[in-house]
Amino acid sequence: MEKLDNVIFYNLEKAVKSYRQFAQANCLKAGVEITIDQWLVLKTIGEYPDITQHQLAGRIFKDVASVTRMIELLVTKDLLFRKSHAEDRRRFTLTLSDKGRKVLELMRPISLSNRRQALEGVTETELQTVQQVLQKILHNVSKEVDEKTV
Secondary structure: OOOOHHHHHHHHHHHHHHHHHHHHHHHOOOOOOOOHHHHHHHHHHHHHHOOHHHHHHHOOOHHHHHHHHHHHHHOOOOOOOEEEOOOOOEEEEEEHHHHHHHHHHHHHHHHHHHHHHHHOOOOHHHHHHHHHHHHHHHHHHHHHHHHHHH
């Protein structure tokens, strides 16, 4: 029987979880009191100002209910504004507050440092190879999912 430590997807999951814990600890050390997931919400809204909550959930790989809770918390922390959409009352317009933009500015050097530390000793060629392999895996599994949902 194959050992768990030899399963690529187990190692991917372990690497991602370890990186998230590492990144979260560095945020807290720097005095930024938001979670990595909350940062992802702010960053995504900053990059895609017209994004819907449903699109946001898909983009950050979370269910809509979790995103709704995060948005409510970010609104409570005055990092985000949520207003009823002008044309569709079922939707909301999400906008970064000045405080939210400041948090993103504070996070930029932290996230760059986190990535730099995590990728220390990894060559550009190795990084490109990992990216290519991940793209192939994504292609293979999304093709499978697409075929089953049709």
